Amino acid sequence: MRRRFIVLLAAWQCLAFSAGAADLLSPRARQSPVPAKSVDLKGIWGAVAYSVEKGEHGFFWGADKPDEARDNALKYCEKAGGQSCRIVTLFRNHRHWDDDDRSGFPYEHCAVLSVGRASARKAPFWGAASAKTRREAEEKALSYCGGDAKECKIREWVCT
Numbered sequence: 001m002r003r004r005f006i007v008l009l010a011a012w013q014c015l016a017f018s019a020g021a022a023d024l025l026s027p028r029a030r031q032s033p034v035p036a037k038s039v040d041l042k043g044i045w046g047a048v049a050y051s052v053e054k055g056e057h058g059f060f061w062g063a064d065k066p067d068e069a070r071d072n073a074l075k076y077c078e079k080a081g082g083q084s085c086r087i088v089t090l091f092r093n094h095r096h097w098d099d100d101d102r103s104g105f106p107y108e109h110c111a112v113l114s115v116g117r118a119s120a121r122k123a124p125f126w127g128a129a130s131a132k133t134r135r136e137a138e139e140k141a142l143s144y145c146g147g148d149a150k151e152c153k154i155r156e157w158v159c160t
Contacts, residue, residue: 041103043092044160045069048111051082052123057113058085061160066090088113091130093160110134110159114141116150125150134159 046061047069058076063069070087077085091108108130116125127144131137138154145152 047073049077056082088128116152
């Protein structure tokens with residue numbers, strides 16, 4: 001079931017990004033692309049999971065495989081009380097090499113979750129991003145969330 005969801009999510013994200021936005025549940029959130037299938041790529045992996053319904057999150061870094069990072073981030077999100085937790089960004093760091101494995105999946109060392117204000121009838125604005133530096137990831141996540149206009153703040157950051 002989760003694998004089917006991830007494949008559907010990736011297909012949907014490709015369409016949404018071509019239109020200029022990506023979102024899990026509503027047009028209130030955007031995020032960096034999350035690969036649909038697990039591939040055996042080199043690196044140290046990390047992931048951030050978020051529950052829009054409950055506002056809880058979980059993160060994990062230091063995994064040898066993408067699925068390990070995803071599974072642990074989801075576990076921590078659910079343990080924090082999140083319902084319907086979803087992976088909102090997946091990233092990897094290299095292990096002391098500068099090779100290009102031609103996978104199309106970049107080495108981005110940091111990930112950030114930004115959450116803004118909620119209204120009476122809607123979930124809060126949010127954004128998630130990964131980048132080579134914490135500052136870049138924060139700027140992207142705050143931008144995806146809506147910035148100062150949506151009262152967005154960094155909820156969590158992690159770098160490998």
